[in-house]
Amino acid sequence: MQFTEEFLEKLTEANRIVFFTGAGISAESGVSTFRGKEGIWNKIKPEELASFDAFLKNPNMVWEWYQYRRKIVNEAAPNPGHLAIAEFEKYFKDVCVVTQNVDNLHARAGSSYIYELHGNIERNYCINCKTFYNKDELQFSEKTPICKICSGLIRPDVVWFGELLPEQIFIDAESKAIHSDICFVVGTSALVYPAANIPILAKRSGSYLVEVNIESTELSRFADHSFIGKSGEILPKILNEVKNLRTV
Numbered sequence: 001m002q003f004t005e006e007f008l009e010k011l012t013e014a015n016r017i018v019f020f021t022g023a024g025i026s027a028e029s030g031v032s033t034f035r036g037k038e039g040i041w042n043k044i045k046p047e048e049l050a051s052f053d054a055f056l057k058n059p060n061m062v063w064e065w066y067q068y069r070r071k072i073v074n075e076a077a078p079n080p081g082h083l084a085i086a087e088f089e090k091y092f093k094d095v096c097v098v099t100q101n102v103d104n105l106h107a108r109a110g111s112s113y114i115y116e117l118h119g120n121i122e123r124n125y126c127i128n129c130k131t132f133y134n135k136d137e138l139q140f141s142e143k144t145p146i147c148k149i150c151s152g153l154i155r156p157d158v159v160w161f162g163e164l165l166p167e168q169i170f171i172d173a174e175s176k177a178i179h180s181d182i183c184f185v186v187g188t189s190a191l192v193y194p195a196a197n198i199p200i201l202a203k204r205s206g207s208y209l210v211e212v213n214i215e216s217t218e219l220s221r222f223a224d225h226s227f228i229g230k231s232g233e234i235l236p237k238i239l240n241e242v243k244n245l246r247t248v
């Protein structure tokens with residue numbers, strides 16, 4: 001894999017790195033993406049399972065689906081792409097992950113600073129009193145659990161279509177993007193807003209935009225450099241280059 005002089009220079013000079021990631025980085029861990037040929041949304045209508053209305057209409061059906069996704073995520077393991085990102089922290093002053101993924105794989109790979117724009121499938125909360133329940137506090141079954149405090153329905157702490165992103169997390173992620181030297185955009189179709197604004201904000205603030213994807217995307221025209229291929233293969237190679245260029 002060839003690296004341009006410009007890219008190597010950026011890797012040598014940079015201090016602050018943002019990794020903006022999407023479902024594609026977890027594809028090699030066996031977690032399906034949403035769009036593309038094998039994407040979830042080709043098989044299921046998002047409004048039927050990933051919206052608050054759908055949950056109110058049929059909470060057990062939605063809960064059961066998240067139980068199925070949790071099973072896949074729990075049986076999955078971080079892949080070399082997740083692990084490489086975590087290891088970048090050894091070579092740069094400030095590395096963070098801004099992710100659209102709810103699968104917890106960046107945390108399990110050892111990344112320290114993660115901004116979860118769309119929530120986390122391991123967390124849950126009561127739709128009435130907002131009490132949070134982590135997975136150990138809930139009797140997981142196919143039936144939607146009930147809040148011990150107010151008997152409200154408990155839902156997964158993920159952002160459904162039509163819902164707002166967690167405000168402070170988004171504000172912090174924007175700030176990281178604005179102050180970044182390099183923003184890697186990994187495994188995302190960059191079609192879902194406002195999350196997809198993050199790499200554009202980084203670019204507009206002078207950050208060097210590097211895309212890693214198996215195909216070109218809406219964002220490719222903004223990228224200073226695009227690596228076409230699997231993130232689990234490309235990110236470890238970029239990390240190796242970093243190891244040659246920088247000392248711990």
Ligand code: APR
Binds near residue numbers: 034189212
């Ligand atoms: N390596 C790199 N890129 C990959 C790989 C891989 N191994 N496999 C797939 N991709 C790319 C696809 O080409 C596609 O561009 O990952 C992208 C996945 O795009 P989506 O399925 O649209 O996922 P994402 O961009 O994360 O979706 C954003 O939409 O459905 C909502 O809330 C959900 O967070 C999600 C948001």
